[in-house]
Amino acid sequence: MTLHEDACRVLKEWRAPDGAQARLRDTYLAHLDAYGDGVWRSRREGHITASALVADPARRRVLLTLHPKVGLWLQTGGHCEPGDATLADAALREAVEESGIAGLELLPEPVWLDRHDVRCGGPDAWSVHFDVEYLAVAAPDAAERISAESLDLRWFPYDALPDRTDDAVRALVARAAAALG
Numbered sequence: 001m002t003l004h005e006d007a008c009r010v011l012k013e014w015r016a017p018d019g020a021q022a023r024l025r026d027t028y029l030a031h032l033d034a035y036g037d038g039v040w041r042s043r044r045e046g047h048i049t050a051s052a053l054v055a056d057p058a059r060r061r062v063l064l065t066l067h068p069k070v071g072l073w074l075q076t077g078g079h080c081e082p083g084d085a086t087l088a089d090a091a092l093r094e095a096v097e098e099s100g101i102a103g104l105e106l107l108p109e110p111v112w113l114d115r116h117d118v119r120c121g122g123p124d125a126w127s128v129h130f131d132v133e134y135l136a137v138a139a140p141d142a143a144e145r146i147s148a149e150s151l152d153l154r155w156f157p158y159d160a161l162p163d164r165t166d167d168a169v170r171a172l173v174a175r176a177a178a179a180l181g
Helices: 003-013 019-034 087-099 167-180
Strands: 047-056 061-066 076-079 112-119 126-137 152-157
Touching: 003 019, 003 087, 003 126, 019 047, 019 112, 019 126, 047 087, 047 167, 061 087, 061 167, 076 087, 076 126, 087 126, 112 167, 126 167
Parallel strands: 047 126
Antiparallel strands: 047 061, 047 076, 061 152, 112 126
């Protein structure tokens, strides 16, 4: 199975939590139907990305990275790479790379979708990221390590996210907190 096929399968099987997320899923599927290379960064109009919110449910906190290009605190994530067999593989790879935490446990299904416009490939190169967002659970004693892809890396309580984050991250954290109890 190709990464494109896996992305289609994941999205078709995913039970959206509400009507807005279901419509967004349908947009993702239409993108994948239109573009056989719709999972790759080279598809300039837009491409699937995979992210994972790293959570420590025992302490009711999430690990966010300060993104160097957008200046916001975000979940870990990024572009799919040729070595990723599945979207879940891509999300977990990005979470481990950006958090420095080995042994993360990725929940098998996405928890949220977020479509956003980004500069991808240069200051005038706009693209759309069709982000498929997973949840990665860290052990309570997990020690994070900042990567070269981040300006900072910090844990935040579910209910005390930093000012420099966006509504999409807040929605993702709320969804993750509800899923983890």
